[in-house]
Amino acid sequence: MSQVRVRFAPSPTGFFHIGSARTALFNWLYARHTGGVFILRIEDTDKERNSDEFLRLIYDSMRWLGLDWDEGPNPDGPGDRGAFGPYRQSQRADIYQAHLKKLLEAGRAYEKDGAIWFKLLGERYEVFDEHRKKTVTKVKSPPVVIDDQIRGKVERMEDEDFVIFRSDGNPVFHFVNVVDDITMKVTHIIRGEDHLSNTSKHVRLYEGLGAKCPVFAHIPLILKSPEMGQGKMSKRDKGALIEEYQQRDFLPSALVNYLALLGWNGGDDREKMPLAEIVKLFDLPGVNQSNAKFDVKKLAHMNMAYLLELPADKFEQLARDYLAKQKVTAALATEAAYFRDVMQLSQPKIKAIDELPAYTAYFWSDDYPVDDKARAKAVGKGDPKSRLGELIAAMTTADFSSDGAIEETIKHLATAQTLGFGDYQAVARIAVTGTNTGPSITSIFRVLGRERTLARLKRFLASL
Template identity: 35%
Template sequence: MGKKVKVRFAPSPTGDLHVGNIRTALFDWAYARHTGGTFLFRIEDTDTTRVTDEYIQAAIDTLKWLGLNWDEGPEVGGDNGPYLQSQRLDIYAEWAQKFLDQKDAYHCYCTPAELEATREAQRAANVAPGYDGKCRDLTAEQIAAYKAEGREAVIRMRMPEGSTTFVDEIRGEVSFDHKFVPDFVLVRADGSPLYTLAVAVDDILMKVTHVLRGEDLLSSTPRQIRVYQAMGVKPEDYPVFAHLPFVMGQDNAKLSKRNGEVSIAWYREQGYLPEAICNYLALLGWSPGDDRENITMAELCELFTVEKVHSSPARFDMKKLEAINGDKIRALTPDEFLKWSLPFLTKAGIITGTDSEIALVKAALPIIQERIVKLNEVPQMLKFLFIKEFAVEADSVSKITDDVSKDVLKRSLKELEPLTTWNHDSIEAALRACLIEEMGLKPRIAFGAVRIATTGSTISPPLFESMELLGKEASLARIAAALTL
């Protein structure tokens, strides 16, 4: 016992990080934090045709935004770097050569077309598809002949007879017969390494102890173990594997663009809080065991264990995410809420960021905090306080042009004008006195008209507080203006 835990998150940024990636990163991070171990972040960019610098940077930014800080990896460095596989090419080449020397691997001269033909035939014959081992034991003459033809070779790992059995921390013992694990390619014809080589070499060299990753990689585990063996790693030094269940879309299969938004950047723009995203994602495939659901990042670290992770896939439910986001927003301190809201207000063009604007926003936020679910609702809610050319919403106009409404507005104006103290208490007292008591109107009818006149909409934050914030002058001007509609 006693080896310090080291967990890695090693995405291949071929696009923006999505919900599934992040759930994996979150579990990796939480497990590292739970055990007091190390969280390592590595970029798997061996597929240079699909990974771009922009995506790599976006992945780094996303992890940072979510608060999933890493101890080893890009930007922070560490003793086992570099952490971009594209910068470790010589290491992989060295190991590939060693495997070749040991006869664990061999050069394969088959062309893609030939391989494809073999697969076709296998499929037709209803046998397990895969490389048939044609180049396993080539003679010097055969090699010379292939080279003369101008063929280029890939390096293939030799899978011995037998099987690989390992214990997956989530699924239990899993076994693969090598009949179904064909010899696999380690190095492309152009000399560049493949995932199968790089991932195994790096996990060993970087001293990773736990590999928690998506279940799509479950069947690649025997290949990874094969590389460990060729590297001379003792079985007790293999990392522990745990394959996480998928996060799927609302209806059917894996999460996709059509199937709800998958890019974390989108959630950020919509006004989801990182803590809400993490809290929700943590509940997909894991639970604390009791009925707790709303947990903080600190609690997640404290409670997270691999044995509480499920083996079955989970569907992503936007409604539940929204509910949690609403909870998290309500739990924000005034200063935090202000900090999160300001960017949305400036981006929407509601404020420019002057001190007086910020002061007003700060005063107004408490009355909307429990009525929004996402931060991007803040601008719409507070717009009436800042808008220069105020106008009642088109479909609300007809609701205040009837006789009763006109009376309400006239009486309100008359009653409010003499007020020397302008706050929600004095406003409410004045309006209740004239509209409810004197006119005998139902509150929803009476205040509804005033609401439309002053905020422009049938839906608004609490009326009296809104009017207080708006100020006496503007409030009266808007009521007067409404009378002319």
């Protein structure tokens, strides 16, 4: 069998969202699985709504997700890669004209009301359409049968001629889509189920143009999560844009893994899988038929799982970039070793990189926010003044070289006062971090060092 050629064909008329990303991913996975070709085609025939900004966003999002294309526009400059270009519809006008000419000559297209219509084969009759409140011309023809790789056989009646060139001279989606797929030799069309009803038109166009139909595979749609409401996920929904996850520095590998699982499974219970494994297992029969609701929580969990196993130096770099982006300059100004220590404490504790600025604030400056509720709670029980006093005394001479040493010192102190470690931990934590959450108090002491730890403990004691 000849090589698989699939395409992802977005139009730069809006933000790049989760649904588009998943369609792109499934096409990419199928190409990689079969050793085929993945084509990126830009459907920018709608001049009114196109923008370069959105085009840029498509390139950026695709590259961020790691969905590299074998053929398509060159995102970094003019020109294309691939032998079947150009890959932007706005540059293919002559190709559409040539195909239109073919249809015209074959008597399969005609002009009416300034537009050009595709002519279906069969006996014509007039009927009044109640819903549209007008008389329409119908054509008697056998139903179109689509043999869909995911849906099975789908029958649909296509019984009205339809416009292929608007009166302004521009071709419509159905026409350019089919012409491009023919001329780019696309073998498998993997796209959202929202196109299933259009497919009968496309099949007729293939026939009209004397081309063989590709294999169709209509994948289920991604719906809003229950919190978002009802219906198909749209660009307006919160959490629907790829850009958002990119800005929050989610790990693309986690997002890709999550997206792959939305409507597909590899046949067993495994969910978290390396991309290579997904590529190996991915196939069209493994794709579900029912729509899936997007679950932000599960995505967050996936991201955490990937974050946890990230090599420390990668995490550190990611953190540095994010903190720079968020203009947390105090963090970037710290010594490399100190920065690394803080990151080592943070990596196992946070779920996403964007928690980092708040999670680590007290490491960068002595002027950090204090959680009043946590403060009241920590100070409200026992004898915080005495505990702080004892702690200051003990820490003045303590060994700060390891967590264990600090822990020993505090435990020793606690035993001497017939108290527990916790009696010191709570008040120490609020004193040096301003919060009641975070890494272990011993490691916070160690990383902050004796000077800062003592200064903060004293400052807090004085405020009581």
